[in-house]
Amino acid sequence: MDPQQLPDRIEAWPPGIEPAVPIPGYANTYTHWPAQPLLRRPAGRTERSGPLDLGRKLPCGDDNLAVPGPGRLAMGQLIHIGGRVLDEDGRPVRGAVVELWQANAAGRYRHAADTRDAPLDPDFIGNGRALTDAEGRYGFFTIKPGAYPVPVAETWWRPPHLHFSVLGPASAGRLVTQMYFPGDPLNALDRILMSVPDAAARDRLVARLIPPAEVGPGWLGFAHDLVLRGRSATPALP
């Protein structure tokens, strides 16, 4: 695509997709988010561009969180999560860096900031990084995380969820999101998931169970696509 022909603005977010903030009970959304409105700027080349071969800077291929080494296996329900990274035109985004981090089966993160009294699993670190292929596909072997209570005054339980960060070819399409599991009764009680106003948009944050017969024994399979904002064609790698 000729960059000179690109519109000077990226289409606004469709209504109902962006979380409504601040979120009652989530104090940091009151103290960290700007009081002033964001200034909407035209999307020039500085916003439409981004590093194309970030896989060299951020080594990828670390896509098995469940098996940290020979003969070792994390505790929990073994799952495979996979899908495609797409742009708003449905075109695959190849060469995107997909980062996954999550709690262990007991709902505890291996992070200094998680001081909850729940067990750590010596065989589970809980983060991985993968590069999308030519069809935009990513995939991770991992375990289903446990739910955990949020350490705030008016506590609530986060449902089992995976954190995703996607670095695509344009800064404006930078995505940080979370993925949920189908059928969990905590989903409808989660302040963060429920901050997304549109029910269909919330449903798109819930992974789809792949019929186990299609996956085979050993792992429960889930499918989850991630759509980056923007419709610029995925640029060719140099």
Added chain:
Amino acid sequence: MTRLPPTSQHTIGPFFPRGFFRPGDNDLRRIATEAPPSTAGETIRLHGRVLRENGQPCVNAVLEAWQADAAGRFRHPADPDWRLADPDFLGWGRAWTDAAGGFEFITLLPGGYAEGNHHRAPHVNLTIMASGLMRPLATTVFFPDFPEANAADPVLGLVPPEARARLVAMVDSAPDGLAEGSRSFRCELRLRGGAETPFFAE
């Protein structure tokens, strides 16, 4: 072609893994951590603090920087001159904030460039992610070396005049470890409250 709705954004939360950071990730001059830094420009340090309401430090925030090379080119097809861009310069880096909210990038002083009828002043784009931020926050830092270009920059021009200086980094003293004579620039990022940093959305 059907339009797919973009995936909703969420916060990174408080548990972004430290294991995702390696030494050198905050050095924009290197296309890989092991690669030698590009020398096609002036090496500078860009550092500062991320502060939340009441000037409290914002700890465990993740910052990502993105900028043009020293000649004002992006190695990306959105730039018509992308094939001329410095092949040894990545222009992207990632840092996290310490207990004082502090962050640091090492980079080359970016170049300005013409775009359409405008001239973009040299700048570094910063994306901030933190617990409580339900989407990444974007801002752009400019340099005091270029007062005329800054005054003509179309994005800085969107900022109310009294707030523009908040997006212009200040020169301060370089720490030990930076090459002799290297310059250091400082910029405070106030997420909310008095002298709040202007943030942008596309």
